[in-house]
Amino acid sequence: MKVNVPDLNQPRVVIIGGGFGGITLAKALKNTAVQVVMFDKNNYHTFQPLLYQVATGGLEPDSIAFPIRKMFKNQSNFFFRMAEVRSVNAEKKMISTSVGEIRYDFLVVATGSRTNFFGIDAMEKMGKGMKNIPEALDLRHIILNNFEKAVLTTDLKERSALMNFVVVGAGPTGVETAGALAELKTHILPKDFPELDLRQMQIHLVEASDQVLPGMSAESTKNAKKALTKLGVNIWLNTRVQDYNGLNVSMSMPGEIQTRTLIWSAGVIGNMLPGLEGAAGHGGRIKVDQFNRVRKHDREFAIGDVALMSTEAYPDGHPMVAQPAIQQGELLARNIKNIIFGRSMQPFKYRDKGSMATIGRNKAVVDMKKTRMRGVFAWLTWMVVHLFYLAGFRNKLVVFINWFWSYMTYDKGTRLIMRKVVDKTTEELREAEKEELPLEEPELVGA
Amino acid sequence: MKVNVPDLNQPRVVIIGGGFGGITLAKALKNTAVQVVMFDKNNYHTFQPLLYQVATGGLEPDSIAFPIRKMFKNQSNFFFRMAEVRSVNAEKKMISTSVGEIRYDFLVVATGSRTNFFGIDAMEKMGKGMKNIPEALDLRHIILNNFEKAVLTTDLKERSALMNFVVVGAGPTGVETAGALAELKTHILPKDFPELDLRQMQIHLVEASDQVLPGMSAESTKNAKKALTKLGVNIWLNTRVQDYNGLNVSMSMPGEIQTRTLIWSAGVIGNMLPGLEGAAGHGGRIKVDQFNRVRKHDREFAIGDVALMSTEAYPDGHPMVAQPAIQQGELLARNIKNIIFGRSMQPFKYRDKGSMATIGRNKAVVDMKKTRMRGVFAWLTWMVVHLFYLAGFRNKLVVFINWFWSYMTYDKGTRLIMRKVVDKTTEELREAEKEELPLEEPELVGA
Numbered sequence: 001m002k003v004n005v006p007d008l009n010q011p012r013v014v015i016i017g018g019g020f021g022g023i024t025l026a027k028a029l030k031n032t033a034v035q036v037v038m039f040d041k042n043n044y045h046t047f048q049p050l051l052y053q054v055a056t057g058g059l060e061p062d063s064i065a066f067p068i069r070k071m072f073k074n075q076s077n078f079f080f081r082m083a084e085v086r087s088v089n090a091e092k093k094m095i096s097t098s099v100g101e102i103r104y105d106f107l108v109v110a111t112g113s114r115t116n117f118f119g120i121d122a123m124e125k126m127g128k129g130m131k132n133i134p135e136a137l138d139l140r141h142i143i144l145n146n147f148e149k150a151v152l153t154t155d156l157k158e159r160s161a162l163m164n165f166v167v168v169g170a171g172p173t174g175v176e177t178a179g180a181l182a183e184l185k186t187h188i189l190p191k192d193f194p195e196l197d198l199r200q201m202q203i204h205l206v207e208a209s210d211q212v213l214p215g216m217s218a219e220s221t222k223n224a225k226k227a228l229t230k231l232g233v234n235i236w237l238n239t240r241v242q243d244y245n246g247l248n249v250s251m252s253m254p255g256e257i258q259t260r261t262l263i264w265s266a267g268v269i270g271n272m273l274p275g276l277e278g279a280a281g282h283g284g285r286i287k288v289d290q291f292n293r294v295r296k297h298d299r300e301f302a303i304g305d306v307a308l309m310s311t312e313a314y315p316d317g318h319p320m321v322a323q324p325a326i327q328q329g330e331l332l333a334r335n336i337k338n339i340i341f342g343r344s345m346q347p348f349k350y351r352d353k354g355s356m357a358t359i360g361r362n363k364a365v366v367d368m369k370k371t372r373m374r375g376v377f378a379w380l381t382w383m384v385v386h387l388f389y390l391a392g393f394r395n396k397l398v399v400f401i402n403w404f405w406s407y408m409t410y411d412k413g414t415r416l417i418m419r420k421v422v423d424k425t426t427e428e429l430r431e432a433e434k435e436e437l438p439l440e441e442p443e444l445v446g447a
Numbered sequence: 448m449k450v451n452v453p454d455l456n457q458p459r460v461v462i463i464g465g466g467f468g469g470i471t472l473a474k475a476l477k478n479t480a481v482q483v484v485m486f487d488k489n490n491y492h493t494f495q496p497l498l499y500q501v502a503t504g505g506l507e508p509d510s511i512a513f514p515i516r517k518m519f520k521n522q523s524n525f526f527f528r529m530a531e532v533r534s535v536n537a538e539k540k541m542i543s544t545s546v547g548e549i550r551y552d553f554l555v556v557a558t559g560s561r562t563n564f565f566g567i568d569a570m571e572k573m574g575k576g577m578k579n580i581p582e583a584l585d586l587r588h589i590i591l592n593n594f595e596k597a598v599l600t601t602d603l604k605e606r607s608a609l610m611n612f613v614v615v616g617a618g619p620t621g622v623e624t625a626g627a628l629a630e631l632k633t634h635i636l637p638k639d640f641p642e643l644d645l646r647q648m649q650i651h652l653v654e655a656s657d658q659v660l661p662g663m664s665a666e667s668t669k670n671a672k673k674a675l676t677k678l679g680v681n682i683w684l685n686t687r688v689q690d691y692n693g694l695n696v697s698m699s700m701p702g703e704i705q706t707r708t709l710i711w712s713a714g715v716i717g718n719m720l721p722g723l724e725g726a727a728g729h730g731g732r733i734k735v736d737q738f739n740r741v742r743k744h745d746r747e748f749a750i751g752d753v754a755l756m757s758t759e760a761y762p763d764g765h766p767m768v769a770q771p772a773i774q775q776g777e778l779l780a781r782n783i784k785n786i787i788f789g790r791s792m793q794p795f796k797y798r799d800k801g802s803m804a805t806i807g808r809n810k811a812v813v814d815m816k817k818t819r820m821r822g823v824f825a826w827l828t829w830m831v832v833h834l835f836y837l838a839g840f841r842n843k844l845v846v847f848i849n850w851f852w853s854y855m856t857y858d859k860g861t862r863l864i865m866r867k868v869v870d871k872t873t874e875e876l877r878e879a880e881k882e883e884l885p886l887e888e889p890e891l892v893g894a
Contacts, residue, residue, distance in 0.1 A: 062863060152528065152530070152546045192520060193516065194520075
């Protein structure tokens with residue numbers, strides 16, 4: 001049995017985070033005379049673009065996550081540490097982690113981003129984010145649990161709040177989530193809950209700007225809006241959500257929605273690391289130069305969502321999606337080699353491959369440099385692109401089968417309530433339920 | 448949209464538990480003029496025979512669980528309530544649940560069984576059961592987490608305790624778990640953890656009786672023992688585990704094993720319900736007559752693991768496995784109809800279809816009435832039988848692909864640490880780790 005021991009004479013590249021950027025960089029450093037040490041608090045890489053399908057019962061979490069060690073099993077200069085990184089000491093070239101300190105020659109911060117609640121306390125407490133697998137699973141279980149509770153309650157107002165969903169933010173995640181909820185309403189839930197009148201289920205998509213999918217072409221925006229409306233999604237444009245107490249959503253527009261589930265997909269914020277505050281830009285991101293360096297001449301780098309590189313084309317930084325992270329990871333691997341071999345570095349140039357969102361069965365919009373697509377062809381493109389970037393052949397296969405299955409049967413396989421969803425609302429609700437329950441036999445709830 | 452409303456004039460059959468027995472009974476009551484109300488605290492049916500594969504990273508939990516509502520979506524006399532049943536009041540023909548009280552005409556207790564720690568406090572606290580999906584997931588995450596921790600520790604004794612596994616009880620579950628751990632050791636973990644010397648990983652199978660798979664034929668017992676030994680499993684027969692403090696296992700035999708993971712598969716105990724204590728038999732089971740009635744002339748029944756029917760062939764009750772539950776569910780459906788139509792009931796007669804256990808790749812033992820099998824053919828039989836009883840075509844397909852995949856690639860797809868495993872030992876360990884860590888740079892751990 002060969003036991004892998006690091007070569008201590010090689011320069012050590014410490015990568016913080018196993019997202020798209022970190023993974024791409026580490027892979028590109030295979031066969032390079034460096035020691036790669038990756039830290040992540042999870043032992044897996046998450047394919048974030050499909051989290052919404054986990055949340056809405058379309059996919060198992062295991063098929064959109066990939067064990068990091070498995071990804072690198074044939075790369076002998078790669079070492080993984082499941083631990084949290086707490087701070088950076090750039091002067092000493094050290095980072096401090098939950099398992100001790102470690103020295104680096106090159107440091108790459110690829111910590112990504114998390115849900116941005118814009119400091120709205122009520123939202124942080126009661127709104128549901130969807131930026132990682134535990135959050136997506138929680139959301140899945142909340143959604144399903146709501147319907148189980150809706151069957152049991154005799155309070156019509158409460159039942160309607162349980163069956164209403166508010167999605168805040170109409171970017172790709174918000175649009176895809178609202179679309180998936182609409183599919184649940186049409187094809188899945190009426191079969192599972194014949195005791196409920198699913199026409200009562202309302203899906204609201206609330207967006208602060210004047211269009212869905214802001215940033216995409218006017219054509220795609222229009223098509224997405226049309227498709228969502230046809231699916232029965234209520235779209236509120238130019239509307240800001242101001243408060244939420246677990247039941248009442250108050251908005252900048254007149255009118256109030258009551259819901260037990262507010263899904264927050266209105267933005268993300270970079271995962272800044274203590275010790276790099278000097279380079280902090282807006283939105284929790286770290287300012288970097290065109291070589292992804294945090295400071296000139298230094299050996300600290302940041303890539304992906306957490307990196308804020310201001311260029312002529314993108315003065316506010318690149319979009320916080322997978323492609324800039326992947327491309328920066330690729331380039332940084334080359335530049336680290338350039339530094340080691342005394343060559344000059346190459347500046348980053350973002351190649352925009354376009355953007356896309358799926359809205360439901362047979363419906364998607366795709367914007368590419370020279371072409372735009374919608375309908376079935378866009379939907380197929382969306383699937384092919386997502387399968388292409390999904391890590392691991394087994395995952396691709398299982399996801400494909402699940403999609404094919406859902407398509408053919410109008411069904412979703414995975415709708416198990418496996419987590420204990422204990423938020424205050426649920427607990428309060430249970431308490432309230434207990435008090436309200438009559439001692440005589442409750443009638444089975446009809447419509 | 449058709450909304451399903453129960454016919455209140457029909458007799459109401461309340462089934463507690465959506466295991467093999469409850470599900471079979473409810474299905475067999477389709478097209479019968481009764482109202483079927485099933486209670487379960489989960490919204491899914493669990494295929495318990497494959498829980499050990501979830502625990503050892505071979506299968507996703509979603510593929511061995513099936514949503515109960517989905518199972519009955521075409522059965523209009525079926526109503527599901529996700530709730531906990533707290534007690535039975537047989538005099539009033541009522542049960543009390545977490546969502547109120549409900550009257551019944553027929554009550555069927557199909558609550559199954561849970562891990563039996565035989566009142567050993569230390570075991571209940573520190574040992575890991577594997578009788579439901581959350582427990583199996585916890586175990587999976589503990590196993591994988593142990594190896595992540597083994598990489599990080601410099602304490603050789605601790606590392607060895609993290610890499611040792613003790614399985615208590617050599618029934619089918621214990622044997623299959625030990626076999627799956629041995630496969631992890633041989634084929635999976637060395638690739639994932641090149642920094643560790645996997646030869647140090649020890650798997651101990653401890654059994655109180657004088658053979659593995661007690662109850663199976665002498666031939667199968669012998670073959671199973673041989674196969675386990677060949678896989679490197681240490682078998683301790685005639686040995687009782689007496690105490691475990693989270694690290695040291697003390698046994699009735701001289702010698703002490705140190706392990707951070709003790710898997711308890713030494714027995715199960717029936718899930719007795721308050722209110723039926725008058726009929727309590729041994730092992731938490733409810734005494735029933737040959738018609739599965741709790742008391743003569745009464746309308747309370749118990750089936751499956753929780754039912755204790757003493758017959759000539761089985762004076763101590765039927766084995767607590769799937770087959771008696773399924774067969775009793777089938778018969779009870781007929782007998783409920785017999786009662787309703789004033790016909791006489793049929794007594795239960797158990798058809799023993801045999802028993803089987805898989806030990807690893809290409810290895811299994813099967814005992815049937817007239818024939819015994821081992822090796823590849825037994826292994827294939829084991830797979831076919833398990834796929835046959837697994838609910839849902841999609842589940843069968845996904846499980847089959849996973850098995851085929853593992854077989855061809857010597858790999859397992861799902862080894863993500865997704866739950867926060869916070870037991871006292873882990874916390875204590877972390878505290879200990881923190882204190883021990885040197886302030887200077889820790890060396891990357893070699894062999």
